[in-house]
Amino acid sequence: MTTTNTELNSIAAQEYRYGFVTDIEADVAPKGLNEDTIRWISAKKNEPQFMLDWRLKAFRHWETLVEADSTPTWANVSYPPIDYQDIIYYSAPKAKEKLESLDEVDPELLRTYEKLGIPLDEQKRLAGVAVDAIFDSVSIATTFREELSKHGIIFCSFSEALQERPDLIRKHLGSVVPYSDNFYAALNAAVFSDGSFCYIPKGVRCPLELTTYFRINTAETGQFERTLIIAEEGSYVSYLEGCSAPMRDENQLHAAVVELIAHDNAEIKYSTIQNWYPGDRDGRGGIYNFVTKRGKCQGKNSKISWTQVETGSAITWKYPSVILQGDDSIGEFYSVALTKGRQQADTGTKMIHVGRNTRSRIISKGISGGRGNNTYRGLVRVMPKADNARNFTQCDSLLIGDQCGAHTTPYVEVRNNTAHLEHEAYTSRVDEDMLFYCNQRGLSTEDAQSLIINGFCKEVFRKLPFEFAVEATRLLDLNLEGTVG
Amino acid sequence: MLEIRDLHASIDGVNILKGVNLRINAGETHAVMGPNGSGKSTLAFVLAGKPGYAVTSGQVTYDGVDLLGLAPEERARAGVFLSFQHPVEVPGVRLDQFLRAGFNALQKSRGAAELDPLKFDRLLRQRVKTVNVDPAMTKRAVNEGFSGGEKKRNEMLQMAVLEPKLAILDEPDSGLDVDALRTVAQGINGLRTTENALLLVTHYQRILNHVVPDFVHVLVNGRIVKSGGKELALEIESEGYDKYEQPRGEALPSPA
Numbered sequence A: 001m002t003t004t005n006t007e008l009n010s011i012a013a014q015e016y017r018y019g020f021v022t023d024i025e026a027d028v029a030p031k032g033l034n035e036d037t038i039r040w041i042s043a044k045k046n047e048p049q050f051m052l053d054w055r056l057k058a059f060r061h062w063e064t065l066v067e068a069d070s071t072p073t074w075a076n077v078s079y080p081p082i083d084y085q086d087i088i089y090y091s092a093p094k095a096k097e098k099l100e101s102l103d104e105v106d107p108e109l110l111r112t113y114e115k116l117g118i119p120l121d122e123q124k125r126l127a128g129v130a131v132d133a134i135f136d137s138v139s140i141a142t143t144f145r146e147e148l149s150k151h152g153i154i155f156c157s158f159s160e161a162l163q164e165r166p167d168l169i170r171k172h173l174g175s176v177v178p179y180s181d182n183f184y185a186a187l188n189a190a191v192f193s194d195g196s197f198c199y200i201p202k203g204v205r206c207p208l209e210l211t212t213y214f215r216i217n218t219a220e221t222g223q224f225e226r227t228l229i230i231a232e233e234g235s236y237v238s239y240l241e242g243c244s245a246p247m248r249d250e251n252q253l254h255a256a257v258v259e260l261i262a263h264d265n266a267e268i269k270y271s272t273i274q275n276w277y278p279g280d281r282d283g284r285g286g287i288y289n290f291v292t293k294r295g296k297c298q299g300k301n302s303k304i305s306w307t308q309v310e311t312g313s314a315i316t317w318k319y320p321s322v323i324l325q326g327d328d329s330i331g332e333f334y335s336v337a338l339t340k341g342r343q344q345a346d347t348g349t350k351m352i353h354v355g356r357n358t359r360s361r362i363i364s365k366g367i368s369g370g371r372g373n374n375t376y377r378g379l380v381r382v383m384p385k386a387d388n389a390r391n392f393t394q395c396d397s398l399l400i401g402d403q404c405g406a407h408t409t410p411y412v413e414v415r416n417n418t419a420h421l422e423h424e425a426y427t428s429r430v431d432e433d434m435l436f437y438c439n440q441r442g443l444s445t446e447d448a449q450s451l452i453i454n455g456f457c458k459e460v461f462r463k464l465p466f467e468f469a470v471e472a473t474r475l476l477d478l479n480l481e482g483t484v485g
Numbered sequence B: 001m002l003e004i005r006d007l008h009a010s011i012d013g014v015n016i017l018k019g020v021n022l023r024i025n026a027g028e029t030h031a032v033m034g035p036n037g038s039g040k041s042t043l044a045f046v047l048a049g050k051p052g053y054a055v056t057s058g059q060v061t062y063d064g065v066d067l068l069g070l071a072p073e074e075r076a077r078a079g080v081f082l083s084f085q086h087p088v089e090v091p092g093v094r095l096d097q098f099l100r101a102g103f104n105a106l107q108k109s110r111g112a113a114e115l116d117p118l119k120f121d122r123l124l125r126q127r128v129k130t131v132n133v134d135p136a137m138t139k140r141a142v143n144e145g146f147s148g149g150e151k152k153r154n155e156m157l158q159m160a161v162l163e164p165k166l167a168i169l170d171e172p173d174s175g176l177d178v179d180a181l182r183t184v185a186q187g188i189n190g191l192r193t194t195e196n197a198l199l200l201v202t203h204y205q206r207i208l209n210h211v212v213p214d215f216v217h218v219l220v221n222g223r224i225v226k227s228g229g230k231e232l233a234l235e236i237e238s239e240g241y242d243k244y245e246q247p248r249g250e251a252l253p254s255p256a
Ligand SMILES: Nc1ncnc2c1ncn2[C@@H]1O[C@H](COP(=O)(O)OP(=O)(O)O)[C@@H](O)[C@H]1O
Pocket: B011, B012, B014, B016, B034, B035, B036, B037, B038, B039, B040, B041, B042, B043
């Protein structure tokens, strides 16, 4: 066992250990949302005209959705209506114009990331991780940029990419998730403030894990980031994002959009460890995590894998999807979603088989404890021309205690009779008898629980880069402290 | 090694154990026999510390310490092992990993070296032979989809790995055919030493032909009503429990 009892107990005393607030001066947009807010944000970021035009189109579309009252309602989650005029749409730490190196980053900020365990320090190079950190609305520092640029890889904040490679953005932005896709995608397109951009040229295997760390700090702020990853022919990239936020009594909105594009023979691995503040025991506060993530396997024989470990947020609403357009392309979704306390998660994936011989694999592991509510919602769609499409779906649930809930809602739409689909599911419950059996073999309850959860999640953890698998295990252990007994 | 004095225990407010006395020394094998519902499993669970069992009076001393004051995992680390009448499934957790975690927890609490997966695997393969189980079993999830016989053998394997000082075996024979019974019994005998002790709980006499006890106690309605040598088991085999099941005044004292 890696953790001792005393360690676990002392850590358990802090319920959410990332809940501190950084005292830093911020450049904040006026509360509320109208065309002026959007012009303000766009001007602040010195954006090209096409960008502002796109934002405004998105905003006008979003307004029609608000008027028609078409916030998504099909998810198995409940929350009071969100007042979109009561949110701050842009908040940036006041800083020097342009940062040349880490030395110029506000030390207070660096300390924040240190507390969060983010390897901003270039020395962490050895760990093979390049980091982009987003604090409230803007990107703070991107490490190893030089090293990456030697390979022709661009890894920077979205704002910088907009200045330096507007051509790439213009070509790809909205090509996988159009602003009209859904309510939150439209909102994001209108007001997104920053995010990560990543471009891997033809034939290049990215030598580092690329990582973005998202942090919401300012109160009443929404975070709307946008990530775009383009993998050219024959390239490979592994990208990981982590998230946290201070503890606050009011809910905060996080509505991100991620678009991935994989060309012929390219592979994108996208991993998420999401630990936004989940709210307190009684369901007060916490992040509303309403995210649209989609990848397009545009090229032949391309591959996109989503791996997610979702432990935080009051509400998670998220369906990382893959459009399997290129023949022989592969889409994968590996997910661990944990809900406890009053947390609600409605998450899953969509695999859209368009090309021939396309394959998809879905492994979903839902863990519920306390009074948590966990729903897997997945869609496998096979289009008429997708000959010999294959899908394997496994969605399992682990219930801890007897007050929590798990639901699985798999949808299947097959329009080609050569398709081959398999579905498996099982539910198990961690109860006193199981824990006593483990105790009787010398294991503490914490260690037993950790063993059971690791066993349950191993197919997903195996897909994470090693150090993140360790982090994910630790997060689950911490989050489940005190759920039983 | 173990001394139980006037032990009373209840579940959900119902008294199940009504004054059990028992003394076990190192090197001894004690059989507790009794009809269904007499409290045999309750006694085993109370000794192992299962939550939900309230000890209303009495004491249990194990190696000079108050056993009832220890958490279940502390009892396990102190060398108390319970072979479950109904072993529990631990889904998704591979038996070898489960056993290594338990073994290392015991080692750690004794200040002994923990074993890495390779070293532990060597030890495990050897113990697999001792109790004669299929090595493939160790790569499966704990008890998941195991047959009744496999579950019982698994309990013996775990005992062989953890090498308890006091092993409480709750009906290790139930549900086994003759061959399986012989294997399990051989496994148990292979683990008997002069240092450890065995408390063998059983409904039927037949396992006692293979694992020969030094003492036999008859538990009826939460009390030990008679104690004797191994011949007492044979007497019960031929006469049944009927004559003990009449309400009686006082429990008979157990052998000192
Ligand atoms: N959870 C429980 N709640 C109430 N009574 C129980 C519970 N478990 C066992 N009992 C009762 O306790 C008595 C002894 O049970 P047990 O110790 O399992 O007997 P044995 O192992 O000798 O067959 C039985 O009458 C049984 O019905």
